[in-house]
Amino acid sequence: MIDMSILFDHWDMFLQGFGNTLKASLLALIGSFLLGTLMAVFRIAPVRPLNWLGTAYVEFIRNIPLILVVFVFFVGLPAIGIRLESFVAGTLGLTVYTAAFIAETIRAGILAVSKGQTEAARSSGLTYVQTMRYVVLPQAIKIVIPPMGNQFINLVKNSSVLGVIAGLDLMYFGDLISADTFVTFDVYIFVAVFYLILTLPLSLLVGYLERRLARAR
Amino acid sequence: MISFHQVNKHYGSFHVLKNIDLHINQGEVVVVIGPSGSGKSTMVRCINRLETITSGELVVDNVKVNDKGTDINKLRRDIGMVFQHFNLYPHKNVLQNITLAPIKVLGIPEKEAIETAMYYLEKVGIPEKAEKYPLQLSGGQQQRVAIARGLAMRPKIMLFDEPTSALDPETIGEVLDVMKRLAQEGMTMVVVTHEMGFAREVADRIVFMDQGQILEESTPDQFFANPREERARLFLSRILNH
Numbered sequence: 001m002i003d004m005s006i007l008f009d010h011w012d013m014f015l016q017g018f019g020n021t022l023k024a025s026l027l028a029l030i031g032s033f034l035l036g037t038l039m040a041v042f043r044i045a046p047v048r049p050l051n052w053l054g055t056a057y058v059e060f061i062r063n064i065p066l067i068l069v070v071f072v073f074f075v076g077l078p079a080i081g082i083r084l085e086s087f088v089a090g091t092l093g094l095t096v097y098t099a100a101f102i103a104e105t106i107r108a109g110i111l112a113v114s115k116g117q118t119e120a121a122r123s124s125g126l127t128y129v130q131t132m133r134y135v136v137l138p139q140a141i142k143i144v145i146p147p148m149g150n151q152f153i154n155l156v157k158n159s160s161v162l163g164v165i166a167g168l169d170l171m172y173f174g175d176l177i178s179a180d181t182f183v184t185f186d187v188y189i190f191v192a193v194f195y196l197i198l199t200l201p202l203s204l205l206v207g208y209l210e211r212r213l214a215r216a217r
Numbered sequence: 218m219i220s221f222h223q224v225n226k227h228y229g230s231f232h233v234l235k236n237i238d239l240h241i242n243q244g245e246v247v248v249v250i251g252p253s254g255s256g257k258s259t260m261v262r263c264i265n266r267l268e269t270i271t272s273g274e275l276v277v278d279n280v281k282v283n284d285k286g287t288d289i290n291k292l293r294r295d296i297g298m299v300f301q302h303f304n305l306y307p308h309k310n311v312l313q314n315i316t317l318a319p320i321k322v323l324g325i326p327e328k329e330a331i332e333t334a335m336y337y338l339e340k341v342g343i344p345e346k347a348e349k350y351p352l353q354l355s356g357g358q359q360q361r362v363a364i365a366r367g368l369a370m371r372p373k374i375m376l377f378d379e380p381t382s383a384l385d386p387e388t389i390g391e392v393l394d395v396m397k398r399l400a401q402e403g404m405t406m407v408v409v410t411h412e413m414g415f416a417r418e419v420a421d422r423i424v425f426m427d428q429g430q431i432l433e434e435s436t437p438d439q440f441f442a443n444p445r446e447e448r449a450r451l452f453l454s455r456i457l458n459h
């Protein structure tokens with residue numbers, strides 16, 4: 001039987017960890033969405049140097065482990081004199097890492113919109129930017145929502161990387177409580193439940209959006 | 218209105234358009250025919266620069282289409298285009314499809330744009346579909362919406378790239394009827410099509426293409442009764458005799 005007293009005795013720590021995991025996830029979600037969209041546009045825009053920049057970003061970042069990207073912010077920046085709190089360093093690393101995957105997801109969505117749509121829009125005199133905004137992106141979003149949901153769920157789970165650098169998240173406090181009490185299994189069960197509290201609603205939201213957008217066609 | 222001067226186009230090593238010379242006057246209806254892969258669509262798509270040319274000169278409405286300084290978006294306002302696969306915007310209803318460019322490109326107030334859209338929907342015979350989404354319409358209806366969308370910009374030229382090729386035979390007539398009326402009203406039209414009946418009845422001039430070249434240019438009467446070129450004769454015998 002799981003020892004519930006672990007949860008009640010360390011409620012404040014669980015709660016603080018949960019709050020920070022939520023905060024890191026939300027910040028990284030917004031940040032990686034913006035940065036990822038920008039990189040996707042860079043890769044697609046009819047401007048060569050931007051293409052290169054976008055491609056370099058995606059290929060470089062998505063092909064190294066998350067923990068190393070986080071270390072860049074946690075130990076790399078202090079080495080050149082920029083000191084960040086571990087929560088900030090972890091969230092930044094998470095943002096930069098996730099953005100590479102978001103960029104690819106969005107790019108795939110844009111490319112999945114038929115070329116005829118762009119041709120129809122451009123031939124009516126709309127500019128490249130107007131065509132993207134009114135014709136291509138609204139259709140790409142529908143295509144992108146399910147894979148994007150996956151990325152965001154991964155993001156919440158990946159935020160556990162903060163635990164490694166003392167980022168005050170759920171994982172960090174889980175380790176702390178477990179070290180204090182010598183209870184391992186029960187503590188991590190509660191940690192898992194807290195993650196599910198974040199990821200399950202996200203999962204359901206994605207399913208809901210998917211159905212709603214399918215109807216709107 | 219439209220004039221090709223020794224226009225060439227290459228796709229890599231593939232020579233798609235060879236020394237095209239063609240002059241189309243205002244109000245003229247030119248029908249381009251020829252076998253698949255002969256460059257008909259490519260030639261028409263050069264007119265609004267959906268395709269660029271490799272050499273030669275192309276002037277449309279007194280504007281050099283491929284000049285660096287040409288504001289292509291401005292030129293495109295005056296050239297409507299209708300595609301084989303309609304290319305209506307699936308996330309917008311019929312009215313939104315038609316009013317998008319007039320509102321965003323010409324800056325026409327929404328109310329006025331809707332009135333114009335309804336006028337052209339009446340004209341193509343489906344005003345009752347204004348609130349429908351493209352996927353709720355038949356192919357013929359979708360193509361008529363696409364024509365209304367082109368006309369709503371009040372263009373000087375309308376381009377048709379195989380407008381009936383993706384339609385089931387029953388709905389081809391309704392689209393051709395709309396195009397016929399448009400031709401009678403004096404619209405400058407360039408039409409790529411395999412509809413020989415339409416070509417014969419509506420065209421002022423037939424342009425026959427094969428392997429990237431214009432082989433023959435003549436009036437429909439002349440072309441269908443007595444084509445000069447052997448290749449044109451062969452083409453006609455193949456598509457008319459079945």
